[in-house]
Amino acid sequence: MSRFSRSISWLENLLFFWCGLTLILLIGGESLAVPAWLQVAGRLHPLILHFPIVLLIMAVVLLWLGEDQWEKMGRIILLIGANFAGITVVAGLILATEDYEGEALSWHKWLGVLSLGFSVLIYFFIKKLQNSLRLIGSLLAIMLLLTGHFGANLTHGEDFLLAPLLTKEVKTVALEDAEVFRDLVQPIFETKCISCHKEGKIKGELRMDHLEGIQKGGKSGPFILAGNPDQSLLIQRIHLPLENEEHMPPKNKLQLTDDELDILRFWVASGASFEQKVLELSQEEPLFQLASNRFSTEKAYTFEAADSDQIEKLNNFFRKVKPVFPGSPALEVAYFGSSTFDPNALSDLKKVKDQVVKINLNRMPLEEVDLSFLSDFQNLEEIQLNFTGITSAHLKGLSKIKSLRSLAVSGNPLGESGMEELKNLTQVKRLYLWQSGLSADAKNGLKKSLPNTQIDFGFDDQGIIYPLNPPKIDFEEVMFKEKAEVKLSHPIRTVEIRYTLDGSEPDSIRSPVYSQPIALTKTAQIRAKAFAQGWIGSEESKTLLFKEGLKPLSYKLANEPHNRYKAKGATSLFDGVKGKANHTSGDWLGFTDSPMEIEIFLENNQKPKSVELSLLLHEGAYIFPPESVEIWTGSAGKWSKVEIPAPIPPTKIEEVRFGLLAYSLPEGSIDQLRVRLKPIASLPKWHPGAGAKGWVFVDEIVLY
Structure with a gap:
C-alpha cells in the first residue's frame, strides 16, 4: 500500500473517532468535568473553524462539476475538511460547557454536528448519492453558512452578518423624556458589556441583556449596590488594572471612555434607579450635568404647525406667540402688562389650541376669568399662573389635560379646597407652590397624594438649618510654570469662603478668608469651604495644582x-x-x-x-x-x-x-x-x- 493510500485510510478511520467523540460529548457533555488543559483545546474552536468551512465549500464546488478528475480532488478535500470539521465540532462542544447557553448556541451546535454528519455521509456514500449529490452538497453548504451565522451571533451579537445592510434610525431623545438607565446606562451595557453577558454567552453567570439579570447579578452575587459604588462589583471591575483577568470589559475588547466610567459610577451612587428620569435629578448632581450635554433640549413634536399668518395676527403689544424653538410646530404664549390685559383675548388662542404647549399668565388679573377653556388644549405641557388671584375653582378641568407636566400657582389663595383640586393632577410632574400659606400637614398630605410629582414650596425657614453648597474652584491649568491664579466663588454672594493651601481641612475660625484671587507660586493642595450664619458649613472643594520644577x-x-x-x-x-x-x-x-x-x-x-x-x-x-x-x-x-x-x-x-x-x-x-x-x-x-x-x-x- 502506498504512503498516499495509507494516509487516506488513516484519515477515514479518524472520521469515526471524531463522530464517536462528538456523540459522547452530546450525550454526557453537561455532566463531564472538563480539565483545564482540555478547556484550552476547546477555546481553539474560534481559531480552527475557518478551515472546515473553506475546505468543505471547496469540496462541494468540485463535486458539483461532476467530472472524474474534479470529483477525485473534491473527495480528498472533503475528507480533509470533514476531519477539520470533526476537530472543530469537538472543540466547540467542549467550549460550550463554559458560560454559553441559549437558542443561538443550540442552533450553532446542532447545525455544526449536522454539517459534520453530512460531510461523513457524502464522503462514504458518494457513489450511491451520485444522483442527488448536488442537492445534498447544496444542503451542506447552506448548513455551513447558517452555522457560521449563528456562531457570529454568539460572538459579535445578533444580526452581525446583516448589520451593515440594516438601517438603524438614530433616535433623538429630548432631555425632558430621557431616562437615566434607558438612555444613559443601558447603551453603555449594550456596546461594552452584553457581548459577554447575554443569552448564549453568560460569563460569570451574569446576564445584562435584560433587567432581571442585571438586578440578580452573577455567581459572585449582586454586582450593583445602590448608593455604594465603592462596594459595587460593577464599579470595582471596570476600574481594575487592564491586565487583571477580572477587569471589565476584557483587555481585548473596546474599553469604556472617561464619561462612561463617570456615568456608571454616578448612576450607582445616586441609587441605581431603573426608572428615574434625567430631569428628576438635581441640576447640581454630576450625573445631570453629564446627561444634559447628551440630550436635545428641543423636544420633537408630531402635530402639524399652525399657519404662520395666523400666528402673526395673534401677536400684539400685550401678547407674544412664538415657536418654542426655531422650526418647531409647538408654540408658547406669554402675556404682558396687567393693566392692559383683556380676558376676552384668551379665546383667540383657540385658533392654535393644538399647537400651544406653554402658557405664561403670571401676574395677570384672573379672578373673574373662566379657565375651563384650557381643557381643550390637549398638547399643553406647562401653565404659569403665579400671583394671578386664582382659587380652587380655576383649577377644575386642568386634570383633563393629560399632557400637562408643569404647573406654577405660587402666591394664590388656593386654600384647602385648592389642595383637593391639585391632588387630582396626577399627570403633573413639577408643581410650584411658593408663598402658598399652607400648613405643614397640608403640604405633607399633598406630597402623599402626588408621590411622583416634584413639589416646590419655596424656602420656608422654620428653624431648620440647611447645609451650604461647596464653593467652586476656578483655575486655568493643573500644572503651571511660574504663577497660577485661583478664584473661589459661591452662588450665595454673602457667604464666607475659607481655604487652606497646605492640605489641612479649612475651618470657620483659623483658616484664611477668601477675598481676592489667590496667587500660587508653588505646588499647593487647595481646600475650601463655605460658611454663613444660620447655615451648616458646606462640604469642602479641593484640588491639587502643581508648579513645574x-x-x-x-x-x-x-x-x-x-x-x-x-x-x-x-x-x-x-x-x-x-x-x-x-x-x-x-x-x-x-x-x-x-x-x-x-x-x-x-x-x-x-x-x-x-x-x-x-x-x-x-x-x-x-x-x-x-x-x-x-x-x-x-x-x-x-x-x-x-x-x-x-x-x-x-x-x-x-x-x-x-x-x-x-x-x-x-x-x-x-x-x-x-x-x-x-x-x-x-x-x-x-x-x-x-x-x-x-x-x-x-x-x-x-x-x-
Missing part, C-alpha cells in the same frame, strides 16, 4: 513600568504635562511587580531643596500610595539616604483623585538623586481584593 540633565529608570501603563517612559515624569484622573488615559507610569526606581542626574548649578511626586490614587482600582519611599542623594559618587516618614496608608475606598508626596532635601552639593517607590505588596483586609498586589501610578516628579 527644574529640568534635570538626564534620568534613567531602573525598572520598566508595566507594559499597559508606560506613557512615554521616564520622559513623562519631567514633561510638565499633568495626567488625567483616569489610570487608563495613557498619561501614567504604572508599577506593580517591581518598584518605581529612577536615578536623576542634575546640572552643576542645580541645587534642589525638595522633591515632589505626583500620584494617582484610586483604591477601587488597586491603586494605593506606595508602601515605602526611599530617597538617596549623591555627590561625587557618594550616596546618602534621606530620612523620610512612610506614607500614610488609606483606610477605605475613596473616589479617584490626585495624590502628592513632598519631601525636603538636605542642603549641600547634590549631583544625583535616586527615588524608589515600592508598591503595596498585599492589599489590606478591608479591601475587596485583600491579599492582591497593589499599584503605584506616577506622572510627574518635580524638583525645586
Whole structure:
C-alpha cells in the first residue's frame, strides 16, 4: 500500500473517532468535568473553524462539476475538511460547557454536528448519492453558512452578518423624556458589556441583556449596590488594572471612555434607579450635568404647525406667540402688562389650541376669568399662573389635560379646597407652590397624594438649618510654570469662603478668608469651604495644582513600568504635562511587580531643596500610595539616604483623585538623586481584593 493510500485510510478511520467523540460529548457533555488543559483545546474552536468551512465549500464546488478528475480532488478535500470539521465540532462542544447557553448556541451546535454528519455521509456514500449529490452538497453548504451565522451571533451579537445592510434610525431623545438607565446606562451595557453577558454567552453567570439579570447579578452575587459604588462589583471591575483577568470589559475588547466610567459610577451612587428620569435629578448632581450635554433640549413634536399668518395676527403689544424653538410646530404664549390685559383675548388662542404647549399668565388679573377653556388644549405641557388671584375653582378641568407636566400657582389663595383640586393632577410632574400659606400637614398630605410629582414650596425657614453648597474652584491649568491664579466663588454672594493651601481641612475660625484671587507660586493642595450664619458649613472643594520644577540633565529608570501603563517612559515624569484622573488615559507610569526606581542626574548649578511626586490614587482600582519611599542623594559618587516618614496608608475606598508626596532635601552639593517607590505588596483586609498586589501610578516628579 502506498504512503498516499495509507494516509487516506488513516484519515477515514479518524472520521469515526471524531463522530464517536462528538456523540459522547452530546450525550454526557453537561455532566463531564472538563480539565483545564482540555478547556484550552476547546477555546481553539474560534481559531480552527475557518478551515472546515473553506475546505468543505471547496469540496462541494468540485463535486458539483461532476467530472472524474474534479470529483477525485473534491473527495480528498472533503475528507480533509470533514476531519477539520470533526476537530472543530469537538472543540466547540467542549467550549460550550463554559458560560454559553441559549437558542443561538443550540442552533450553532446542532447545525455544526449536522454539517459534520453530512460531510461523513457524502464522503462514504458518494457513489450511491451520485444522483442527488448536488442537492445534498447544496444542503451542506447552506448548513455551513447558517452555522457560521449563528456562531457570529454568539460572538459579535445578533444580526452581525446583516448589520451593515440594516438601517438603524438614530433616535433623538429630548432631555425632558430621557431616562437615566434607558438612555444613559443601558447603551453603555449594550456596546461594552452584553457581548459577554447575554443569552448564549453568560460569563460569570451574569446576564445584562435584560433587567432581571442585571438586578440578580452573577455567581459572585449582586454586582450593583445602590448608593455604594465603592462596594459595587460593577464599579470595582471596570476600574481594575487592564491586565487583571477580572477587569471589565476584557483587555481585548473596546474599553469604556472617561464619561462612561463617570456615568456608571454616578448612576450607582445616586441609587441605581431603573426608572428615574434625567430631569428628576438635581441640576447640581454630576450625573445631570453629564446627561444634559447628551440630550436635545428641543423636544420633537408630531402635530402639524399652525399657519404662520395666523400666528402673526395673534401677536400684539400685550401678547407674544412664538415657536418654542426655531422650526418647531409647538408654540408658547406669554402675556404682558396687567393693566392692559383683556380676558376676552384668551379665546383667540383657540385658533392654535393644538399647537400651544406653554402658557405664561403670571401676574395677570384672573379672578373673574373662566379657565375651563384650557381643557381643550390637549398638547399643553406647562401653565404659569403665579400671583394671578386664582382659587380652587380655576383649577377644575386642568386634570383633563393629560399632557400637562408643569404647573406654577405660587402666591394664590388656593386654600384647602385648592389642595383637593391639585391632588387630582396626577399627570403633573413639577408643581410650584411658593408663598402658598399652607400648613405643614397640608403640604405633607399633598406630597402623599402626588408621590411622583416634584413639589416646590419655596424656602420656608422654620428653624431648620440647611447645609451650604461647596464653593467652586476656578483655575486655568493643573500644572503651571511660574504663577497660577485661583478664584473661589459661591452662588450665595454673602457667604464666607475659607481655604487652606497646605492640605489641612479649612475651618470657620483659623483658616484664611477668601477675598481676592489667590496667587500660587508653588505646588499647593487647595481646600475650601463655605460658611454663613444660620447655615451648616458646606462640604469642602479641593484640588491639587502643581508648579513645574527644574529640568534635570538626564534620568534613567531602573525598572520598566508595566507594559499597559508606560506613557512615554521616564520622559513623562519631567514633561510638565499633568495626567488625567483616569489610570487608563495613557498619561501614567504604572508599577506593580517591581518598584518605581529612577536615578536623576542634575546640572552643576542645580541645587534642589525638595522633591515632589505626583500620584494617582484610586483604591477601587488597586491603586494605593506606595508602601515605602526611599530617597538617596549623591555627590561625587557618594550616596546618602534621606530620612523620610512612610506614607500614610488609606483606610477605605475613596473616589479617584490626585495624590502628592513632598519631601525636603538636605542642603549641600547634590549631583544625583535616586527615588524608589515600592508598591503595596498585599492589599489590606478591608479591601475587596485583600491579599492582591497593589499599584503605584506616577506622572510627574518635580524638583525645586
